Amino acid sequence: MSNILYDFGAGRSDPSTFPTEALQAAAVKVIGEQFEEITQYPGNLGHAGLRRAMAEREGQREGVTIDPDHMILTNGSMQAVTLTAEALQENHGDAILLEEFSYPGTLSAYRSLKFDMVGIRLDEGGMRIDHMEEELERLEKEGRRPKFIYAISTYQNPTGFNMPRARRQEMIDLAARYEVPIIEDNCYADVHYEGDIEPAVFALDDNPNHIYLGSLSKILAPGFRLGYIYARPPMLEKILARRHDAGSNYLASAIAAEFYKNGIADHAAHTNPVLKNKRDLTTAGLKHELDDICVWSNPVGGLFIWVRIPDDVDRKVLYESAQANGVNFLPGTAFHYQNRNKPYLRLAFGHLTEQQIEDGIPILARCLRESRTSNEARSFETLFDEA
Amino acid sequence: MSNILYDFGAGRSDPSTFPTEALQAAAVKVIGEQFEEITQYPGNLGHAGLRRAMAEREGQREGVTIDPDHMILTNGSMQAVTLTAEALQENHGDAILLEEFSYPGTLSAYRSLKFDMVGIRLDEGGMRIDHMEEELERLEKEGRRPKFIYAISTYQNPTGFNMPRARRQEMIDLAARYEVPIIEDNCYADVHYEGDIEPAVFALDDNPNHIYLGSLSKILAPGFRLGYIYARPPMLEKILARRHDAGSNYLASAIAAEFYKNGIADHAAHTNPVLKNKRDLTTAGLKHELDDICVWSNPVGGLFIWVRIPDDVDRKVLYESAQANGVNFLPGTAFHYQNRNKPYLRLAFGHLTEQQIEDGIPILARCLRESRTSNEARSFETLFDEA
Numbered sequence: 001m002s003n004i005l006y007d008f009g010a011g012r013s014d015p016s017t018f019p020t021e022a023l024q025a026a027a028v029k030v031i032g033e034q035f036e037e038i039t040q041y042p043g044n045l046g047h048a049g050l051r052r053a054m055a056e057r058e059g060q061r062e063g064v065t066i067d068p069d070h071m072i073l074t075n076g077s078m079q080a081v082t083l084t085a086e087a088l089q090e091n092h093g094d095a096i097l098l099e100e101f102s103y104p105g106t107l108s109a110y111r112s113l114k115f116d117m118v119g120i121r122l123d124e125g126g127m128r129i130d131h132m133e134e135e136l137e138r139l140e141k142e143g144r145r146p147k148f149i150y151a152i153s154t155y156q157n158p159t160g161f162n163m164p165r166a167r168r169q170e171m172i173d174l175a176a177r178y179e180v181p182i183i184e185d186n187c188y189a190d191v192h193y194e195g196d197i198e199p200a201v202f203a204l205d206d207n208p209n210h211i212y213l214g215s216l217s218k219i220l221a222p223g224f225r226l227g228y229i230y231a232r233p234p235m236l237e238k239i240l241a242r243r244h245d246a247g248s249n250y251l252a253s254a255i256a257a258e259f260y261k262n263g264i265a266d267h268a269a270h271t272n273p274v275l276k277n278k279r280d281l282t283t284a285g286l287k288h289e290l291d292d293i294c295v296w297s298n299p300v301g302g303l304f305i306w307v308r309i310p311d312d313v314d315r316k317v318l319y320e321s322a323q324a325n326g327v328n329f330l331p332g333t334a335f336h337y338q339n340r341n342k343p344y345l346r347l348a349f350g351h352l353t354e355q356q357i358e359d360g361i362p363i364l365a366r367c368l369r370e371s372r373t374s375n376e377a378r379s380f381e382t383l384f385d386e387a
Numbered sequence: 388m389s390n391i392l393y394d395f396g397a398g399r400s401d402p403s404t405f406p407t408e409a410l411q412a413a414a415v416k417v418i419g420e421q422f423e424e425i426t427q428y429p430g431n432l433g434h435a436g437l438r439r440a441m442a443e444r445e446g447q448r449e450g451v452t453i454d455p456d457h458m459i460l461t462n463g464s465m466q467a468v469t470l471t472a473e474a475l476q477e478n479h480g481d482a483i484l485l486e487e488f489s490y491p492g493t494l495s496a497y498r499s500l501k502f503d504m505v506g507i508r509l510d511e512g513g514m515r516i517d518h519m520e521e522e523l524e525r526l527e528k529e530g531r532r533p534k535f536i537y538a539i540s541t542y543q544n545p546t547g548f549n550m551p552r553a554r555r556q557e558m559i560d561l562a563a564r565y566e567v568p569i570i571e572d573n574c575y576a577d578v579h580y581e582g583d584i585e586p587a588v589f590a591l592d593d594n595p596n597h598i599y600l601g602s603l604s605k606i607l608a609p610g611f612r613l614g615y616i617y618a619r620p621p622m623l624e625k626i627l628a629r630r631h632d633a634g635s636n637y638l639a640s641a642i643a644a645e646f647y648k649n650g651i652a653d654h655a656a657h658t659n660p661v662l663k664n665k666r667d668l669t670t671a672g673l674k675h676e677l678d679d680i681c682v683w684s685n686p687v688g689g690l691f692i693w694v695r696i697p698d699d700v701d702r703k704v705l706y707e708s709a710q711a712n713g714v715n716f717l718p719g720t721a722f723h724y725q726n727r728n729k730p731y732l733r734l735a736f737g738h739l740t741e742q743q744i745e746d747g748i749p750i751l752a753r754c755l756r757e758s759r760t761s762n763e764a765r766s767f768e769t770l771f772d773e774a
Contacts, residue, residue: 012426039399245612251639
């Protein structure tokens with residue numbers, strides 16, 4: 001990776017909009033005023049001010065009221081993913097449901113915890129409810145109730161898909177029927193470009209067994225390592241009982257709370273147009289270069305574009321020649337719940353400059369064409385035609 | 388706890404020596420110069436500068452060289468405690484050895500992970516090697532090799548004991564004989580008041596199976612949530628394979644690295660005399676008030692004094708009357724590996740003012756005398772006479 005000039009690999013936010021001066025001011029204020037708190041342990045829930053700010057963030061977007069005392073700050077949302085899974089796990093081999101293609105960090109955590117992952121097939125609306133029902137029925141017949149459904153329903157990673165409201169309701173109904181909690185990972189929520197915001201599970205359903213995960217890694221910065229869990233009692237206590245790290249970073253929490261004390265909307269209004277423009281440049285580049293042989297998603301939020309590539313691409317050759325030509329991306333395999341080698345790749349556009357995107361896509365396109373064994377046009381119409 | 392004026396409960400550092408201005412300057416510098424890194428994921432090992440600073444800290448104190456690439460930054464040393472235990476665990480019910488009285492956070496984590504804890508009896512030199520050998524032999528006869536020995540050998544929590552070098556070597560030899568790794572929790576290391584510094588296990592033994600845990604919570608502040616693991620391959624990889632939180636707080640790490648870029652010695656030289664004076668005030672108060680009925684430790688480092696109280700103290704009455712009179716402490720039960728109710732209490736002196744210590748100890752002494760069922764002098768000579 002030493003000569004990567006065009007890094008479409010990492011799901012990172014845009015560094016040019018990083019609010020340096022406001023965060024410097026917040027840090028000076030917090031360190032000066034809160035040294036008494038900084039010299040204490042933060043407690044299992046964490047910094048009250050940041051929990052209030054995040055409860056407001058979620059509540060405003062979803063139009064419901066959230067109790068900050070039902071929020072647990074975590075070391076990024078990845079601690080939230082791991083902690084909630086540990087809390088719900090009973091035995092190695094417990095079944096869980098999740099998108100067939102999902103976030104590699106989550107897959108790696110669940111693998112390490114020795115869950116039996118059941119991948120649910122996707123279409124442009126996210127997890128297919130017919131397949132989810134089929135798998136729930138199968139598991140019930142085997143006498144195995146899944147411990148949870150893990151869903152990134154909004155601006156899904158890696159596909160960028162946004163599950164429509166009606167399907168969210170169907171998922172909730174199905175989960176209720178089979179008595180399975182939903183862990184909704186909404187870490188891209190505020191990275192929104194256009195169209196309606198689809199409601200979160202907690203905004204559609206009062207069932208207190210569902211768990212909601214949020215993050216500041218995408219809207220602010222991964223280096224703050226700030227995520228959170230929203231869960232209501234008794235689920236809240238069940239999760240807290242599994243936590244043993246004496247609480248999340250108070251210093252980073254206090255700085256973020258100060259920065260977001262008037263809400264998150266102003267910051268999102270500043271950063272999202274920059275990211276939207278990068279999305280547009282990426283899709284325009286793909287349209288110009290690869291329209292005859294590829295299909296891709298056009299996400300209304302988030303940081304990722306999912307590209308279906310021709311079956312006859314030698315994917316090893318493609319990856320190696322892209323790397324040799326300075327282009328990094330993540331291959332579809334990395335996202336498959338069973339690591340299966342599928343004809344996809346993910347482009348993350350948040351961290352590159354506009355120039356890098358404009359220069360990088362044609363290079364990737366050339367590598368892709370050169371790694372094919374034919375010159376035929378694509379044989380598929382949609383992203384999820386049998387791959 | 389709302390009316391606690393004398394809080395001997397929490398093991399916290401002194402807030403008056405918190406280096407506010409230096410940390411403010413460090414924060415401004417770091418946020419201004421490292422926004423490119425802050426908008427990235429920190430990686431599993433964490434901020435390289437802080438790892439270098441901590442490797443230097445440990446290496447200088449122990450007189451050996453430490454590779455910063457064998458250090459893993461964690462969310463406080465409690466994440467280190469949990470992560471290493473998870474990495475070494477094979478099954479629920481796995482046996483582990485640890486001090487009969489130990490840190491409640493660790494006990495709670497090990498309980499939650501369903502370890503079978505074997506408590507090793509203590510004397511003024513820490514864990515008794517004869518008892519450790521007895522238990523190792525018993526477990527071997529049962530065909531059960533313990534997964535690890537967890538040892539706070541330096542300024543032990545709650546007793547304040549410091550294991551002498553010769554006994555450390557005996558523990559190492561015994562661990563080698565039974566092929567059991569030692570997890571050495573040295574989170575109080577730099578809070579040193581007087582006398583020689585006893586060497587860490589890694590300074591006495593090249594066996595790469597041992598694991599070392601460090602922290603900045605005691606010398607700097609718990610709100611930074613910075614701890615670390617020092618472990619060599621292949622143990623290093625085994626621990627990293629269990630980590631799923633995408634790395635420790637980059638922001639807090641970068642600020643601490645900037646603050647400690649010239650070493651930790653100057654800061655320790657500033658804070659330790661303040662704490663030493665509080666230790667002296669606490670032990671002087673005990674001597675003045677309770678010499679006829681109690682015995683206590685006189686720690687050469689760390690934040691805790693362990694008090695053996697008379698058997699005829701009604702410990703429930705004592706706790707409640709102390710609370711009612713504004714005095715907080717932790718009862719012995721909280722530290723026992725099986726939560727057994729034993730005639731001890733722990734006084735943490737780091738966070739109170741000198742005045743609070745001078746006023747608080749006589750109040751505690753009065754509560755203690757009033758909760759007795761006799762007026763007899765103490766019947767024990769040492770802290771560990773059969774309790």
